[in-house]
Amino acid sequence: MFEVSERLKNLPPYLFAEIDRKKKKLISEGHDIIDFGIGDPDLPTPENIVEAMKKGVGNASYHxxxxxxxxxxxxxxxxxxxxxxxxxxxxxxxxxxxxxxxxxxxxxxxxxxxxxxxxxxxxxxxxxxxxxxxxxxxxxxxxxxxxxxxxxxxxxxxxxxxxxxxxxxxxxxxxxxxxxxxxxxxxxxxxxxxxxxxxxxxxxxxxxxxxxxxxxxxxxxxxxxxxxxxxxxxxxxxxxxxxxxxxxxxxxxxxxxxxxxxxxxxxxxxxxxxxxxxxxxxxxxxRKSTEEMRKIYRSRRDLLVEGLRKAGFDAQAPGGAFYLWLKVGGSSIDFADDLLGRGKIVVTPGVGFGPSGEGFIRFSLTIGEERIKEAIGRINKLRGKN
Ligand SMILES: Cc1ncc(COP(=O)(O)O)c(C=O)c1O
Structure with a gap:
């Protein structure tokens, strides 16, 4: 076992480790997890770009x-x-x-x-x-x-x-x-x-x-x-x-x-x-594909904002960046942990991005509308609403 450098030791701990561990455990137990955690687009790269790549790979000068x-x-x-x-x-x-x-x-x-x-x-x-x-x-x-x-x-x-x-x-x-x-x-x-x-x-x-x-x-x-x-x-x-x-x-x-x-x-x-x-x-x-993508995210945003408002949250509609930053009050880790444990929904606790993120959770709009609707249904159920 070799010891890592002071430089590496001095990095702050990874705050989402516990949520990641729980998420993996629930998935391995067969639970259906809805994951709003990852800020990574779910849709494929547009076809014309993929085609350009195929052509590019065939060009030996690029190797x-x-x-x-x-x-x-x-x-x-x-x-x-x-x-x-x-x-x-x-x-x-x-x-x-x-x-x-x-x-x-x-x-x-x-x-x-x-x-x-x-x-x-x-x-x-x-x-x-x-x-x-x-x-x-x-x-x-x-x-x-x-x-x-x-x-x-x-x-x-x-x-x-x-x-x-x-x-x-x-x-x-x-x-x-x-x-x-x-x-x-x-x-x-x-x-x-x-x-x-x-x-x-x-x-x-x-x-x-x-x-x-x-x-x-x-x-x-x-x-x-x-x-x-x-x-x-x-x-x-x-x-x-x-x-x-x-x-x-x-x-x-x-x-x-x-x-x-x-x-x-x-x-x-x-x-x-x-x-x-x-x-x-x-x-x-x-450009056209990006415009299409914006429409998709906008529609997901509207769906999630409306659902969260109906569930009693003060959800503010974001103007962009495919995230929804929701004020939940109290400990964001406890909130995210509870949502995962009882609702099987992953969100990112705000405090993981810095102390001023405490009291907020982040939803990423990188999942499809059907899953967003399913998540809203689960959240309403948890809050005793229909
Ligand atoms: C604020 C911000 N900057 C930069 C990046 C890095 O993006 P990439 O390295 O894919 O260009 C991300 C990725 O999520 C991000 O959220």
Missing amino acids: RYPIGKGMADFRKAISEYYRENCQVEIDPDSEVCVLIGSKEGIAHFPWAFLNRGDITLVPEPCYPVYHIGTRLSEGTPFFMPLKSEKGFLPDLGSIPSGAAEKARIMYLNYPNNPTAAFATRDFLMEAISFCKKHGIILAYDAAYSEIYFEEKPVSFLSLPGAKDVGIEFNSLSKPFNMTGWRAGWACGNASLVAGLAKIKENIDSGTFEAVQFSGVEALRNG
Whole structure:
């Protein structure tokens, strides 16, 4: 038995382990579990993208090591996507780096820009990779609570000046996982000027930028000054149901992109070029499928919100990000545990994303309508309603 490093030992415990264990046990006992836990699209990758992959796999030139920051054509398609969707000019040569999924880039980014003891400003509740990436590169996260009364936007005015002075990176993520909140233009402008004032890098996680149901989210990079301080992480995963393919990108400030690319050059050898070739197809010809997907999620959302309201919950309809963040009060672990034990329904306890997530649970809208109806029936039964 070998001992792991202090670095690994210092990572926080996995809070969902107990729920995972119970879920597996119930499944092995033959129970019918309805799983709202996993934020992973259930629908297949659109056919035209799968066909592009088949063609790509047959191209022997894609069988070799991928090229540096990514294939020129894929970087060009990314740049076109930003021009057409966000009215932003991104130079495909100096302002884009292809990633093995945005998670990989987010995790490696602090290696390029943090020194030991540097602070990162991390929203909580959050996607855990921001603070874990910080810890793995020997930095210290300073958490910015996201509260419902502030629209789940951090209160930048309450960050102590000492923390702001020592901070090197601020992470933001909208549409947000897990709260499904959207950022306002005013807030993002405030964040850009805060980062400029304190010399902080703004690392913007836009993984859900294409998952919206009514209003399109504000594009971070389209805001004046964003590229002076910022880098955006984005991905093929959610808009094209491609989570398993592992393809994303970072784009924005050229020096930030170059730093990340240099770290990656020393660690990995890039994304399979047949996948990047399929990514070109996705970005150039996949818009219609994403629109269809939005309709499906919107309809699931409406069904779940209505069902939860009828069951007596104060369910707020999310504007995007395929999550529903429900206030349940009390211990979110106990609530999720009870729902699993008696209802055979898996949800994610909010506290697992950070202390400010306590009192909330997260439903992922990545299951079909029949199963959502079945879940609502079970929840009503548990609450003595029909
Ligand atoms: C907020 C957020 N960012 C990034 C990711 C990573 O996505 P990928 O690595 O598939 O691009 C996820 C995945 O669930 C996420 O929820």
